[in-house]
Amino acid sequence: MNRLHRFFALLALWTLLAPVGMLVSLSIGSGWSYPRLLPDRIDLLPWRVFFASRDGIVTALLHSTMMSLLVSASSTLLGLVAGRSLRKHASLWLRVIAYIPFGVSPMVIGTCLYDLEVHLGVAGRMMGVLMAQFIFAFGFSTVLFCELWNTRTDRLESLVIELGGSRWSIWRHAIWPYAHRLILVSLLQTALYSWLDYGLISVLGGGNVPSITLTLYSYIREGSVNQAAQSGLVLMLPPVVGFAVSMSLLRPRHDGEKTN
Template sequence: MLLFGLPFGLLGLLALAQGWHFPQALPPAYSLAALRTLGAADSELLAGLGRSLLLAGTVALLATAGGFGVARAVARSRWSRQWEAASYLPYALPPVLLATLVQPFIIRLQLSGSGGGVVLGLLLVALPFATLLLRSFWSVQAREYEQLARTLGCSARQAFGRVLLPLAWPLLRTTLFQTFLLAWFDFGLTNVLSVGKVRTLTVQVFSYVGEANTALAAVASLLLVLPPALLLGLNRTALWRRPG
């Protein structure tokens, strides 16, 4: 717990510190000026937090729902191994290079510099990732459960909604959590495809660091790590569930 809390403590000190230079162990003075920016009516940090939550949440929902269906199609395909291997292709390139390659298509779709273009670019990475995570669910056992439900009188929709979805929910929850984190912490794809117009928290952190604005960079970093920490707390029962 101490190791887990150290980064948060350091970011808190950086957000409050004034004139803190090496080799001083602690800040000589403290100020709430950086934190007061969160209360401003036109707070760019709160706007960035809202953009990040909207983009990451949208990507996570679309990638998880789409990955569930794509994983089912891959599992039932005669070329399932080839499709599964193709799912790793987006990770063969750095995010910035991948964004540069797909940017001409984003421009043709008139989505350059928009949230829709960023979501589409992030789905190119998040959807294959969700497919790989959910591929393990669509085993022979899942197919047998579905066939049993149909034999007992369920329609295809009932078998999907009342049998398959409850069985897959723990894995779907994990996939939702992982794809949210993937989109939440992304910088390369977002920065290139948005051409600086969609300022998420990650983009703001790098911007403040480049400006040597340590206090605002620390506040933005605290906002950046807070939602994943809350999600980890909500998801802890699934991650640390004891057998039996």
């Protein structure tokens, strides 16, 4: 059983790491043509070329980073507030609305929003993409934070006030200790959602809003293996970091035993 367990663990690890290894070797190798097993040259030159190129990769990176930060900050902040009011004044239809983004494809929502965005004059602009991404990220944050506002937080808030606390004390002692993990998870997840988004950017951005996902697909379409691998690695980096951070945040805090 132990051996079988180890075998499957190694298989899973291989399945995860093999494509990454392939991408890394594609990104640093040049002159690699069939039927050679290894590329002619392995060095960091392709990466230097990648960042120095005039294809707009740096612009795409900056755009993607900025959109991720804006979407995650705004949706987390407003999701925290909306989750609280949804929990306090729970009505069924409001909850249903919060879940809609999970049930509909981004492309469908993007297409539905397109006319509205044309009317508002934001179609084909970063604002239009941000609006659409916000709808999904905000729904996610709201649903996530609904669980935070429960009777325990209500009671802790009352307790802090009864003991002479201010609004700041409520935030510091009754909310933040229980919310900070969820807040960080929400920030990470919504940032990743925006970072990895392709559908909404391609539909609503109309090719005018550069992003790392669009760049990756354009390299794939034109058969630029080096650049496609490099874009893929750049695209993968935040999810890997995010995954590691999420794992450390979600690890149980206490492993001690009770004393009596």
